[in-house]
Amino acid sequence: GQQVMQIPQYQHVQEGEDFTTYCNSSTTLSNIQWYKQRPGGHPVFLIQLVKSGEVKKQKRLTFQFGEAKKNSSLHITATQTTDVGTYFCAAPDYKLSFGAGTTVTVRA
């Protein structure tokens, strides 16, 4: 199955700062999905990227799919305490191969 690697594993951010989490695959992906899991919660679908080089924005979140469709990134600007949680990229097939996630904590 598809394997996706995510870095960094942990991200400690000062409130108001920006950060980026990266997702890399050893194989070309047909598409990639991003999920967010709040502490104690369940994964919640954020977005899906399909096209090579695609960029999508959701308010302060910017998602990008690489030209070769082997990597993706999530950039969050002006981090807020509501951004706390673990962000997973996932390579869909009939199953989701989740990355290990980037766990984000925010210093107020």
Next chain:
Amino acid sequence: EPEVTQTPSHQVTQMGQEVILRCVPISNHLYFYWYRQILGQKVEFLVSFYNNEISEKSEIFDDQFSVERPDGSNFTLKIRSTKLEDSAMYFCASSEGGGNQPQHFGDGTRLSIL
């Protein structure tokens, strides 16, 4: 907004006992999934289910595991003889279509094996 519901929220079971985790997927969804998440680790795929049969399963999903859709609404995961290492959060998910469709997750069942 429709939700995936899971029961119970927490299950405590003695090692070696059978356990059944229950899920009610979103009503118009056709694909169903089980995942597990050991504390502090990533979400791991167990099995996908479509048209009353398993479409894919992982190496974790061995002969101790089985899934069933006993009626038009429920989707169950059975672990036949539980082991300590089965302790985890188990998430059910469903999607309208397969493959590339977004999956909607339930709140999970925390399974604790003693």
